[in-house]
Amino acid sequence: MRPRATVLVGRRADVLFGRRARRRWIHLILGGALAMPYVFVGSVIVGPLFGDSGLFESFGAQLSAFAVGLPLAAVTALFPLTRPMSVAAVRALCAVPDDSLAEGPARSRAARGRTAAWFTLHLGLGGVISGMSLALPPFAGVLIALPFFVVLGESRIGMPGVFGEPWMVVLAPVIGVASLVALAACAATAGGLLARWAPDLLGPTPADRLAAAERRAADLAVRNRLARELHDSVGHALSAVTLQASAARRVLDHDPEFVREALAAIEDTTRRTVGELDAVLGVLRETGGSGPTAPAPTLATDLDGLLHRTRAAGLPVSATVDADPTALPPLVSREAYRIVQEALSNALRHGGAGAPVSLRVTLDGPDLTVTAENPLPSGSADRRPDRRPGGGHGLRGVADRARLLGGACEAGPASGTWRLHVRLPLKGQP
Structure with missing residues (x-):
């Protein structure tokens, strides 16, 4: 030393x-x-x-x-x-x-x-x-x-x-x-x-720190929005495709007609998901030089197709629409579509084979309400449907969408069913 x-x-x-x-x-x-x-x-x-x-x-x-x-x-x-x-x-x-x-x-x-x-x-x-x-x-x-x-x-x-x-x-x-x-x-x-x-x-200075915090909050909001859009659009498509492929595999030897229908549904779902993915990325893409992007899906333009694809995946859906989707503010119509999409995705993943889903989209005074109910599998009455390894983001995204519009979200088991109820105010929306 x-x-x-x-x-x-x-x-x-x-x-x-x-x-x-x-x-x-x-x-x-x-x-x-x-x-x-x-x-x-x-x-x-x-x-x-x-x-x-x-x-x-x-x-x-x-x-x-x-x-x-x-x-x-x-x-x-x-x-x-x-x-x-x-x-x-x-x-x-x-x-x-x-x-x-x-x-x-x-x-x-x-x-x-x-x-x-x-x-x-x-x-x-x-x-x-x-x-x-x-x-x-x-x-x-x-x-x-x-x-x-x-x-x-x-x-x-x-x-x-x-x-x-x-x-x-x-x-x-x-x-x-x-x-x-x-x-x-x-x-x-x-x-x-x-x-x-x-x-x-x-x-x-304090003003610099405040501006930096606002920039970080804005970046976090953008990332969260992108995560919600990807989860709801791509997640729903993958759930539907998985069920359709699984059903086609089981009847491959004795029901070729059903297999052809399932493959056609898979093709339609994936093609549409590519368009939705382009719309999701277009949320963050700067305009001017990047070219046009596909419009974001809404209740007015895409609800019927969503219900058709979900039923083609083997999930019985009874839908009641007591509102004019074309009269809704575009922002509410878009967020309501994503909420319905997430509710059907949860039912596809966790509701059990062939379990019926009840969907209601109604006007309740100055608010638009979306309610979805589906039976829970036996033994899971007290379990959240999205509680799985790496999951748990779907209901959080629904709550975020409702909160950003000034609404509220309630979800939970009730008498053997899973109930999702979302309220979206129409007043003051652009």
Whole structure:
């Protein structure tokens, strides 16, 4: 094991010269480079006060130009795009957690003010560290090499007279190395301060967090809607096709006519499901260039076909429609169709072979009600019909559809039957 002192020295050296310190140093030099145009403008402003010849020879003139340029940088930092560029640089070079920084332009007054403060600090500290990085290494190199110049007889190398003293010749390399270490320490300190202040000045404001939460909620709603549409359309088709194929297999040897009808029904179901799948994907597909998509199924246009396909799958369905589907709002008609489709799918999967289903679609005052009842298999009176491995999403989707329209959904066993009752308000729907 290495001695403790060696480990401590290694850690301190990593703090000053490690990869993170070097990247933060580069970030500071980038700030110094960005500060140069503002310093030039400041030099134009303060130049008449010092005279053209003394502007670049006077340290005070240079500080004055720097001091005048920083407020100009703060003003230009008020533009919204300053924050995305600053955040990108911080993420790439400052080792700051991504989730602590804001996304997108600064839009509120507080966000722009904090961005201006960050930009000014970055350019200010970056200008100082950049100036030190340009001046100190050559000076330190001369000090480190000073004894060699003396040995070679070059005692006058443009250094002040004090550097010709014997004791200074001995200390010069130490001073040179110390100045380089001091430069690294200043750069590490400034980079660490910027990294610490970045989440406070470039982090999300409450408005940013609210906008991000709204975007996540919108994305989740879109995904949930797609999941519901796929479950109801494709799930119903697969259930019907499975039953039709199973029935055809059982009578394949002695009832070829039924097999032909089952295969025709399977073909019709799959063809229609492809169209519905296109409609489902069209819900999320952007218009303009993607081409037309199939219209979403509704009670007015597709209920009869749904009942026909379900009966062809071997499920007796008695349907009562006490409403004019063509007079329903399109959104209600579409969601009611999906609810009926899910109710029939559950009956196909769980109601037992040949178990009859009673379906009622009626107007109840200002609401449209959908009620479906089917007998439960023996021994399952207290079990939800969709409770199966990987399942359980059908009734949740029905409840979501009803809730999004301001309605309600009730489902549960009652006297050996499974009853689904959904209420969809018509008032206020587009």
